Amino acid sequence: MDDEFTDIWAFLAASPLLWLTMTLVVFQLSLWLNRRLGGSMVLHPVLLSMALLIGILLLTGTDYDTYFAGAQFIHFMLGPATVALAIPLYENRHQIRQLLIPLLVAGVVGAFVAAGSAVMVAAALGADRVTLLSLAPKSVTSPIAMGIAEKLGGLPSLTAALVLLTGAIGCMLSPLLIRLLRIQDDRVKGFALGLSAHGFGTAQAFGISATAGAFAGLGLSLAGILTAFLLPGVAPWLPGLMWS
């Protein structure tokens, strides 16, 4: 009986089906739990799913590569979803064209604050140079961020982790900050979410409204493109990086 179970587990644990199904089930469970608890941000469905799945993997002694062999089918959809952001963007094109200059100005300022303040705070607290360089592009969607980190001389894999943490932190902080600043405009909420918390923020903005989602997609793309082109030029002048 016990042997049989071990055999079945050995088969399942190695097949993509198990971890694909597990990811979907855990996410559905997290959505349900989050809704039952009144949409608490500390238990954001993505964070909750991440924590539960990491727990399950550690408990069953499964490594990340085995898990990803199944979960990659979900991960793959990120590319098409990025392309699909063009549709809400197009539907809101009149509003975006009207606000082009404000959006660009806010985008440049926001992207600069995101990178600059992260490096300054970490430098003041004594993080080492590699950490600082990996930290600079953390507000940008991960494929762009990893490319920038590599160019700057940081660690792309560390940057990937920091990008994820930034997204999660952004989602947790945003309801509080929106209330604090009494922001009522969905365009402003969405743009700030996409700009400072990339895809996580964009996903959250789609939960506010389709307009917020469209502006988040715009914020995400703008932050990515601006940071990719400007950060490698600006980074040497940031405090903490300048003297070493």
Add this chain to the structure above:
Amino acid sequence: MLQAIILILLCQLAGEVTVLLLGLPFPGPVLGMLLMFVGLLIRGETPPALKAFSDSLLRYLALLFVPAGVGLMVHFGLVARDWLPILAALVASTALAMMVTMVVLSALIRLRERRHGR
């Protein structure tokens, strides 16, 4: 439905290939999004099937980040090394960036509306 999937994948493919050929610093899907946007501008409307497909895809956008998010388990060691400066930097900079963006954008929008209101 099938046409919508083909259209989206073709845009992504064209984006990936162009990025590789020109060595651009941003990922293929972002360029794919730009291509799709330009395509829609030329066409002048969103085909209903495309709209339906993208709506359902974007409704589950959060789910798509879970597999990459679980990858955090691989980086525990790296993050643990400098955890205090990292956590402080991430919380402070994310909050600052979000607040500054919201304040600047709403101020500029208000300025514009006041000027156009007159």
